[in-house]
Amino acid sequence: MTEGIEQAHVEFLSRTMLIRRWLILQGEGEVEGFSPEMAANVRGWAIVWMGAAAESFWKPFLHATCKAFAQSSVMAHRRNARAQSIFFLERMFCDVTKELNPRWERSFALIESMVSADRKDMSFSLPYDGKTLRPRHIELFWNLFRIDGSPFPSIIHKQSLETLADDRNTVAHGEQLPNTVGRLRSKRDVMSTLTRLEETLEKTYLATLDVLR
Template identity: 25%
Template sequence: MSIVDALDRVCRRLDEIRACVRWAEAIVREGGSDAERRASNEIRAASFIAACGAMEQFFRAFVEWLCGEIGQSGLRYVEIRLSLHSIASSGDFRSLQSLRERDPMFGRRMDLLNRTVSTKSCSLKVPRDELGLGGETIRPGQVSNVWAVFGLPGSGFEDLGQEVAMRVLADSRNDYAHGRVDISTFLAHPECEPSRFLDRISALEEWCFHCWSAGLEYLDSQGYRR
């Protein structure tokens, strides 16, 4: 999937979530039936999970886009920035965590280091369970890790509001999804007030475009070179 397609998908998904939340808000305001009010509450609570899911899908697509573009650049391993070898040598790093025998361990260490000066064309692919991209709720720390690994320009967030929005939605989503609070207690929190929630997802939508802009700048300047 292209990054433009990923942006289109996340924006459409957030529009759907907005529409659902506004409907739920209208039901409460206009005094709907008991069944409608219960449905309204379920929709408002589920919207946190849906919004976080949209962020997870987009961020995964963003990282895969960067990896794909770097791979298509034709650069060799010796030419890419050293931090990118944490992805290129992901398998070796992971195996070193479990190796205990001396000879295999040193052999794997040498393989890893030799790859940093290899003249073979580089190939980057982030395993689904690394960098928090395997279905975990995206948090600011994971964004910072991706920025550091790739050497992306600027910060992972355009402003503090985007970072706060991500943290608030992640915390709220987990509290509800993991049953730490019941739905009534959850929706009584100020962050669950519809207008506040809509502001948060607008900030995250802007964050998606910030990622895209930073990625374009990075690729145009060949920031992945050593």
């Protein structure tokens, strides 16, 4: 039931491993053809690649988690009423007539579906807007599945993810060149950001496996 969740995490780590290799190869100066300009470019692009790795992980991870929840037992569904919103969110907020009978009939159908419908055959909504991964996305996920504790290993991890998203968008949207952003970050800084990203997503990954057991 958790194969898709585990696969998303494995693929994420394979991407971060490649980013780490590039950062190791860049050196701290002119090493094997990596001039200071080239090294700054590597650091700048590493930030963009980290953001891409996080987004490439998050959507399939969410999909696999919601699918696993849908396949879980009726008792598991009843224990987490809040997570039921993945099945009913769109139906709750879709436009509906103000005519008396159709309005009430829709509420009857929605309530009956909440109580008795087989979740295994129901579509679901992902708790994600498709934007650059930020702390608020992770906090929403933990809130949805009622996971205890903080989503982040430390407040620094939370701040680091927010800064990563800002820097990623600055380059990806053409507001600054990669080497401009890269010059503002040492190799150690970028490595630390990468490590914190791995630790943050690993915490959510492990917590999710515990919730679904």
